[in-house]
Amino acid sequence: MKSRHKRLALIGGGIVAVALAITLILSAFRSNIVFFYTPTQVANGEVPKDTSFRIGGMVVEDSLKRQADGLTVHFVVTDTVKNIPVSYQGILPDLFKEGKGVVAQGVLDQDGRFIASNVLAKHDENYMPPEAAEALKRAKAADTAQSPDGVGRNS
Numbered sequence: 001m002k003s004r005h006k007r008l009a010l011i012g013g014g015i016v017a018v019a020l021a022i023t024l025i026l027s028a029f030r031s032n033i034v035f036f037y038t039p040t041q042v043a044n045g046e047v048p049k050d051t052s053f054r055i056g057g058m059v060v061e062d063s064l065k066r067q068a069d070g071l072t073v074h075f076v077v078t079d080t081v082k083n084i085p086v087s088y089q090g091i092l093p094d095l096f097k098e099g100k101g102v103v104a105q106g107v108l109d110q111d112g113r114f115i116a117s118n119v120l121a122k123h124d125e126n127y128m129p130p131e132a133a134e135a136l137k138r139a140k141a142a143d144t145a146q147s148p149d150g151v152g153r154n155s
Contacts, residue, residue: 036103038135040142043082047108055084055114056103056135064098076115079139088116095121096121 001009036054037047047053055077063076072089075098086104096102096119106116 038079039077039084040079040080040139041135042084042108042111042114050107052105052107052117054103055086055106056101057084059096059098059100059102061098074079077104079135081139084102084114085112086114086116088119090119093121094101097121132146 035048036056039055039057041047042055057077057079060076060078060083063074065074067073071091072087073092074085074087076083076085078084086106088104088106100121103120104114104116104117105120106114109115
């Protein structure tokens with residue numbers, strides 16, 4: 001084999017190796033990306049089926065119910081337009097409170113209940129993840145636009 005052919009084979013092999021590495025990296029990213037949705041988007045069926053995603057909003061006052069086992073809790077998350085019931089088994093963060101912001105990661109079951117595998121609470125009064133704040137603003141604007149009297153409603 002001539003040196004020119006060896007060089008072309010080496011370059012071709014390098015290109016194939018780089019393409020394979022890029023494909024594997026993109027595949028890993030795609031399987032680990034978790035998208036954020038509001039309760040309104042969940043209620044409207046805009047979420048992926050059988051795939052983990054994040055839901056964010058405010059914990060509805062007086063919705064927190066603890067089971068006798070001490071680890072299972074049920075609560076409701078709202079974006080002030082729609083409410084989604086959430087079940088979680090585990091220890092809640094210290095800052096988790098009713099009326100405060102929360103982001104939960106998990107899947108939606110057949111009954112429309114969000115089964116959380118992870119729950120995160122916002123860490124102070126003034127902070128909310130930018131995508132959560134924007135989603136809450138969009139949900140309120142959409143609700144006000146759909147209401148016949150121009151005043152939002154809560155379902």
